[in-house]
Amino acid sequence: MSQQWNQIPERGFLKVNQAALWVFRLVGKKISSFLIWPVLWGYFLTDRQGRKSAGLFLARVHEFTQGQNCLKNKPGIFDSLRLYREFSLQILDRIDFWLDRDRKIKIKWHGDEHLNRLIEQNQGAVFLSAHIGNIDIIRTYAEKNATKNIKVLMFTQNAPQALGIFGKLKLNYHKNLYQINQVTPNTIFELKSMINNGDMLGIMADRITAGSGKRTSRVSFLGKSAAFPQGPFILSGMLECPVFLIFGLKSKTDEYEIHIKPFSDQIQFGEDKTLEITNYIQKYSSQLEAFCCTFPFQWFNFYDFWEENSL
Numbered sequence: 001m002s003q004q005w006n007q008i009p010e011r012g013f014l015k016v017n018q019a020a021l022w023v024f025r026l027v028g029k030k031i032s033s034f035l036i037w038p039v040l041w042g043y044f045l046t047d048r049q050g051r052k053s054a055g056l057f058l059a060r061v062h063e064f065t066q067g068q069n070c071l072k073n074k075p076g077i078f079d080s081l082r083l084y085r086e087f088s089l090q091i092l093d094r095i096d097f098w099l100d101r102d103r104k105i106k107i108k109w110h111g112d113e114h115l116n117r118l119i120e121q122n123q124g125a126v127f128l129s130a131h132i133g134n135i136d137i138i139r140t141y142a143e144k145n146a147t148k149n150i151k152v153l154m155f156t157q158n159a160p161q162a163l164g165i166f167g168k169l170k171l172n173y174h175k176n177l178y179q180i181n182q183v184t185p186n187t188i189f190e191l192k193s194m195i196n197n198g199d200m201l202g203i204m205a206d207r208i209t210a211g212s213g214k215r216t217s218r219v220s221f222l223g224k225s226a227a228f229p230q231g232p233f234i235l236s237g238m239l240e241c242p243v244f245l246i247f248g249l250k251s252k253t254d255e256y257e258i259h260i261k262p263f264s265d266q267i268q269f270g271e272d273k274t275l276e277i278t279n280y281i282q283k284y285s286s287q288l289e290a291f292c293c294t295f296p297f298q299w300f301n302f303y304d305f306w307e308e309n310s311l
Contacts, residue, residue, distance in 0.1 A: 024095050036088050044084050050302035054080040057305065060222040061296045069293045079297075086297045090134045090250060097140040104254045107137070111260035114244060124195030125242045128232060128263060130206035130288055131300045133249035137256050138202070151194065152177055152202040183231065188238055195241050202246065205232035205284060206301065217274075219282040222289055226306045228281045237267035245287055249295045261287065 023032040044051060058075035065071065071079070093105065118125050127150070129135055139152055154177050191201060208216055208229045215230040236243050243263040251257045263284070269276045292299055 024092060029092050029096055032092055033089060036092070040084055040088050044081055047302070049304075050084075051077075051080055053302050053304050054083045054299075057222075057292075057299055057301070058083065058296060060224060060306075061293055064222040064289070065293050069296065071296055083297045083299065086250070087300050090298070090300075093134060093250070093256075094136045097136060105137075106255045108251065108255065108257045109260075110257060112258070114260050114262060118200070118242070119198075122198035123242065124198050124239075125200055125244060126195075126236045126239060127200055127202045127244050127246040127260075128205045128236070128284060129202055129246050130204060132206075132288070132291055133247050133295065133298045134256065135202065135204070135248060137248040138246060138258055149194070149199040150202060151199065153191075153204075183235060188235075191235075192239055195239050201239070203232045203235065205229065206288065217278040217281045219278060219285045221285045221305070222292065224306050226285070228285060230277050230281070233267060233277050233280045233284075236264075237269060240266060243267055245284070247291055249291065249298055259291070263287075 023035045027035065055075060055077070058071060058079050061069065062071040062073075062075055096105065117123075129138075135152065139150065194201065206228065208227060209231070215234075216227045217230055218225045218227050220226075221228075242265055245259070245261045245263050247259045249257050249259065264280070267280060
């Protein structure tokens with residue numbers, strides 16, 4: 001039986017993060033991208049569960065697209081290694097952003113007219129995302145350029161040490177993080193006030209947290225049944241505001257694409273709340289599939305996403 005993601009220790013990724021930070025500060029980003037290989041190989045070879053889960057995900061993408069995307073051949077172990085490699089490179093990009101050395105990184109927007117309209121109308125909104133690509137690219141870019149706050153709701157129980165590492169990089173690293181372990185009435189009040197002020201709230205809607213309990217829905221994802229948390233969609237409905245999808249994906253070296261897509265003018269529930277939540281989650285899953293098939297090596301959920309016994 002595989003562990004649920006929030007029960008998996010940070011040991012591996014923590015070592016990769018620490019090594020990336022140390023090498024980055026010593027020799028800079030370009031050389032770091034080569035020197036990080038030994039640490040990456042060591043973690044890849046010892047992380048049996050993550051390696052197996054990466055291979056399973058890539059196989060799902062290959063089967064779902066029938067080899068019509070960039071995975072034309074059946075994925076093998078080197079494809080899994082490529083996914084780990086992309087993860088480590090995006091850690092370096094993340095450090096680059098937080099150290100304010102990102103001048104060479106270019107941002108290409110898709111759907112930025114939606115964000116501009118929200119800002120012009122002083123309208124708050126929820127932005128749903130997932131652990132694909134690099135959410136920190138969006139956070140740091142917004143901090144430097146947006147006239148409104150974009151805070152990311154973050155479940156911190158599984159990553160206190162990782163937060164500590166990146167917190168050392170920049171004193172205001174936590175500035176645009178809204179950290180919680182559970183949603184309380186006070187949480188709703190604070191988030192509602194933020195939305196009413198015209199600010200934005202980012203929520204990762206793909207992982208089931210320790211506090212989710214049985215509040216999950218199984219929907220089709222890449223052709224197989226997978227569980228998603230209901231919480232992000234219930235919370236979005238409670239905030240009574242427009243909902244969008246947002247993803248920051250790496251298109252080439254030192255270049256990212258930020259995709260913004262409308263999801264719902266306002267999430268609302270009727271008599272059959274459970275069914276309607278599931279319908280919203282299926283809609284989210286279907287949109288997420290499209291990005292997974294276009295950017296398969298940027299899926300950073302290193303656990304069995306389809307495992308029923310991990311719930």
